[in-house]
Amino acid sequence: MGVVVTGGNTGIGKETAYQLTLRDAKVYIGCRDQKRGEAAVEDILSLNPKANIKLLSLDLSSLTSVRKCVEELSGLETKVDILINNAGIAGCPEWQTEDGFEMQFGTNHLGHFLFTLHLIPLIKKAPAGRIVTVAAGGHNRGQIHLDNINLRNGVYHPIFAYTQSKLANVLFSRELAKRLRHSNINTYSLNPGAIATDLQRHMGQSDTQEGVGAAIKRWFKHNFLMTPLMGSQTTLYCALDDEFADQTGYYYDNCLRVDYMVPEATDDKTAKSLWELSCDLVVVVTGGNTGIGKETAYQLTLRDAKVYIGCRDQKRGEAAVKDILSLNPKANIKLLSLDLSSLKSVRKCVEELSGLETKVDILINNAGVGWTPEWQTEDGFEMQFGTNHLGHFLFTLHLIPLLKKAPAGRIVTVSSAAHIIGKIHLDNINLRNGIYDKAFSYGQSKLANVLFSRELAKRLRHSNINTYSLHPGAIDTDFVRHIENSDTGEGVGAAIKRWYKRNLLMTPLMGSQTTLYCVLDDELADQTGYYYDNCRRVDYMIPEANDDKTAKSLWELSCDLVKLEEHLRI
Template identity: 55%
Template sequence: MMLSILFTIFDGIRDLLKNLLGFRRRCESKTRLDHKVVVITGGNTGIGKETALQLTLRGAKVIIGCRDLKKGENAVKDIKCLNAKADINVMQLDLSSLSSVRHFAKTLTQNESRIDILINNAGVMLCPEWTTEDGFEMQFGTNHLGHFLLTLSVMDLLKKSAKARVINVSSKAYFTGEINFENINLRNGAYSPIKGYSQSKLANILFTRELARRLGPKNTITAYSLHPGIIQTELGRHIPALIQPIIRYVFGYMMLSIELGAQTTLYCALEPSLDNESGLYYDDCHRIDNMFANATNDTDAQKLWELSCDLVKLDTHLRLD
């Protein structure tokens, strides 16, 4: 654990230096998305909003799901100001509520004939020891279980696309993550904000890996997880108030802009060469092959899948058994 913490610190410093020196890659794909349907969770702010804008500029119909419908409507207005031709709508989605996720998926199924790209972008980071509407630890319940249920609930729509992609926005925080199968909600004093966050981000990667395995290599759906970079977003709103000014003023100028922070998500959504890859992890617009062992543990990935199915009470026909 200490080694992975030290590596995380070192890698974070390396990332900040790359940001400062302008060495970050950009998505170079010219792929158009005319007549394609894209669903983005958390598309009302940060890199989700920037991703939504960029995909509308490529001709996609974009649906953003967010908890605060008013903020979502404002985001749609902002995007339409930048792209008058944008085909974009907002729907209410609270990933910390399984009933909200099911309602969102049901409405999509009623209104759309297919989904070509699903971007599981929304998340909560380093929050206090909160619980979701269904009693799960907030970060695991929102970042993983909400997206797990959403993805499998719209699987039929993804299958109707000629080539569909599922993109899970994770984080390098997975380095220090551990899936606590015996205490998944980190109760009885086991919780800390970073432990909860890193567990949820590791879960994103293991979910991607197991989803790809269950779909199989000949399926028309491919899955990707990614680290977007160290970015100036609202995600760190729960970082202690005393620390925020230090981070903002000492490291702020070394953090990625929202526009740069969206590049790896765009790469996973648009890069044609990824048609032949699935279940893998990306950072700075390229595939990362040397992962920590916790992120390549297929036994844990399968065990997490089965646990997640049970926790969200997934219908048998959606389990991809």
């Protein structure tokens, strides 16, 4: 049994780790102070010479340290059975983490939030995973300040900050249980009791000070506070008791489930909002200056995501950003210069993005061109195949390293039902020598999207990234600008087209729904490589869309055509 205990160098965490070694568990303790961590390992080994205990470097007030610790652990273990989020800080002055968050919220909640989500892939590999988060009875006096989570502008108080962080622990465990309801993982939060530990080191006078107040404090500590052994019991109960196999998301105190919580601790709306705020989702949308892409970007800003839109035309991109900000003044939206018909532009865009972000949670390959004349990209490829497939192929593979750093990455590729008329011409991918047809070219590029997503899922099957392709529907957008007979034309044909457009085509908002479904729906967390239409998975595809041999050949051809760098080949 593999167990990870944060803050395992002292107090409850150290006692919990020791007790678990007595049960033959392999225990990793994550500690900020390596010397104290090494001393804790030595202490445990002196009590249990057979203990299988290891030390990890983990500073929960540093998101960089959290990610580095997960990377180290992933190189050591193929699964984690139990994660115990035990570390914490209490009552400190108005300090900040290195990432700029209020120290208690940043350490007690955000650090554990990121650490937990990064470890989900390893916990899912256990037969029955458990995530135990040590909160506190003080959560019942907490309030989540969603509009001022760092308690700035003079509202900071050490106790209020602590109780907010502990309420965040309870809500996180509750929301996590909902999101993992179809998995093999259960979650628990708890109050360990009033313990004589190092947690209160920032509070008031120390035991070594003199005076009546110090004497009373020492008397209270010796007579009323529990020992770490006593305080570890509810943690061990949640981690080990078989009766909990069918319980998840609940809160425990004194080894009993607490069913009557303060309203703030069962507020699912706040729990969801806190989750979204904690995630700070980073999303990249190609072709986000118009149509479905623009609407998708806007909808994601409403969900507090940081959204980058990649656009070829900078003026239109700037106009799109202004439009979205006029609809949502709080939108966190940025513009990237990206021309998918230029492999040079694709590489330059990734370089720019890599300098701005340490991770990308969601990539939406939305941009596209349709029904063009027989044009070529600047690299000499047929325009629709070069833009719709090759540009996205290169862009995606260059972003894989950033997507792997997200807790759970998703790659959503907007294809089309037109893939059913497609055929991959491996021997003449650019449709030269007189066989070019704008409709068949478009069908080939959209079939390539489907096959790319399918093959990518296979190659990423052991990672934290899922892939999806989809048909957005027949949408009234600027996408079909190259199709003959514009709306401004005269005659019966033009009139019929205008009627069709007004009465039968969907709006961009309607057309963005399947993309948003693939991006956001929790039920798709265990699905990858599939194709979706009208917010439903399509299980009966044409043979060409399920042809794994062609998908593999297309992948290899694409690698050669874009001259994919060796270190990016997967």
